[in-house]
Amino acid sequence: MPTPPELRSALLHHLRYSAGVEPDRASVLDWRVALSHVLRDRATAPWLEAARRTRDEGLKSVNYLSMEFLPGRLLEDAAINLQLRDAVVAAFDDLGVNVADVVDDEPDPALGNGGLGRLAACYLESMSTLGCPAYGYGLRYERGLFRQHFEDGRQIERPDEWLSHGDPFSFTRPETAYEVRFGGELDEVDGREVWRPATRIIAAAHDTPVVGYGGRWVNTLRLWSALPGGDLLDLDRFNAGDFMGAADLETWARTLNRVLYPTDTTDLGRELRLSQEYFLTSASVQDVLRRFLATQDDLRRLPEQAAIQMNDTHPAIAGPELIRLLVDDHGFAFDGAVDLATQVLSYTNHTLLPEALEMWPVDLMRHLLPRHLQIIERLDRRIHEVHGHAADEVHLIEHGHVRMGDLAFATSHRVNGVSALHTDLVSRNLFPHLEALTPGRLINVTNGITPRRWLKLANPALADLVTETIGPGWESDLERLRDLEHHAQDPGFLEAFGSAKHQAKRRLASWLADEHAIELPLGSLIDVQAKRLHEYKRQLLNILWTVSRWQRIKADPEADWMPRVKIFGGKAAPSYAAAKDIIRLINDVGRVINDDPETRDRLRVVYPPNYNVTMAEKLIPAADLSEQISTAGMEASGTGNMKFALNGALTIGTLDGANVEIREQVGAENFFLFGLTAEEVTARREQPDHARTAIEQSQALQDVLQAVAEGTFSPDEPGRYGSLLDHLWTSDWFLVAADFDAYNSSQELVDRTYRDPQRWQRMAVLNMARVGCFSSDRAIGQYMKEIWDLPPAQ
């Protein structure tokens, strides 16, 4: 373990030889470059050792294919996992450099939209912590998810230039490169299919070390970037005078990893999106085969060495791609290739939302990936040959579209949902026919989060209190938090717990003041809903309730209202008009309420723009109340819900996703439950005019809707929310009206409970103590045993 003086000289060395400046001329960026290199150096020895052991001992490895990774800032996390954080702080102190400025200089790589990409990052970190050999495969988008600004309350998107100062923690590996082919024709030569592609793009690797807790094992996040294949320019066209056209290929290659699609559901039918998916998948599968063939020669043994996990259907072309490579390049018979691919592949389903279920038009598939379409057609025929009439309801291709979920299911030996409720709904509503053909293939693995980032890094005061109370070791054995239960009655501990929460609130307050000029009243109940903007997540229910609370305070200003701050965070997809209306409404309501002298000491709305991992690390530790209020049956799992509970917030929530299991774990008496169940939601939607009926039964909701309709929050444009209101009255697919009164009652119980600080803190401690099972270490342990067939910790 290096001492602070050793780190200090390492920093000075890299400042000089990596950043190329002297200390007296160094900028914050220069110091960050130096720190990146110092930490990367420290990660490299265990990284190379992990790679060597994996090769020499023939360890099976996991290949996690994901179109999104949302890792958050890398440096502090690496320092914590290398157990160097304190030494780094001491070294910078010694150098007279403010370490917080250096940490804050790092961009937050926004290579994902939300939960799905964040899950991939938690899982990669847990695989390293558990010593599970793994590669995370993704795309190195030049521009990550847009940066969000507000103008007159509206969301404005600006490009995210996360690479503008380089990427000093990663290694570029131009020699690790593969050709990925697109388009063209099929020919039959001597009874074999030969694909003559029209376009060839090169995928080149960029590797980021992912350090496990304790620094004993390091895995690789390998992100691909696209280069034009062969000659940079099409010389025939260039010589013929078509200078622009000659550069088309280069343009197209750059476009491939220019941007992340900014929708958390899929942009259906977009050629570029399918190209990106295939680009990721083909390069990664080729890399898996090359790594195998470097030490082995019999590909039939591939399942002993490699598991490929498809994170949602985005890389579902992996099945046809692996089959293609086995048949076309390695001489396998079709059936043998299918069996082998199925043993290697598995698939995680993340959603039931119909708009997110990928279906690619057959014509587009034929145009871009003709050989793969042919393989999919043959797979479809094979299913019907093998299963006969039992497979009558199964169609990989239907109504002119390839159904990627069914394809992923059919080419995987295991499929999993991400919470108990979700898996049950997947089984009943999404894949009942496929599951009947292969009973046991579908299992549940409830999502998890890494306690290193989400407690130790994000909430140092609480993490230190935990260590003082139950000793170290909880970081990699989160069930140990149960020991906190013994302290839930101890007034001294509860006070320390309350004071850690207060410290997190002060940190949030000073960040809000510095970055956004927003004042956070510290004596209030801090109530947070931070996640993507989506109608099913029902930020609308939250803000409408906020209006109702405002109206009631005004109607009875003398009453003893518990002060609240409603904090929102989240981005909407740029094309998602309804979600953008809700953002604007939150900001409009906030402006009026925050300016109202009669209520402003008892109710505030705070909406800092550009929610990302870094902001989550500030909001979550400070929260008293966690809003997990999606329409039941629509949130697959959620992981935000787990982060808040781990940080000692109480949840107000519906019986949806992993909320169900969180409530079981923490105890119903420590969870504010409200709302229709998934079954009741389905039944209610069948009732004619259910929306109008629900509104007419709630005076409070009518008052709110009337205020919005009259332009109370948009006096310059009273009709601004006409379409939003119209939707609520006439269809209300997300059952905002139906759940409004129940939500209000639950919120009133929240207030009453919060009035007794000891009681509240006891409940919060019990939440924290009992959510150890939502560690991503537990989830990865399950994947290793039940899906990847890997032995526990090496």
Ligand SMILES: *Cc1c(COP(=O)(O)O)cnc(C)c1O
């Ligand atoms: C955890 C996380 C999410 C997922 O939140 P949910 O509440 O589960 O939707 C999204 N974005 C960021 C930045 C996160 O950290």
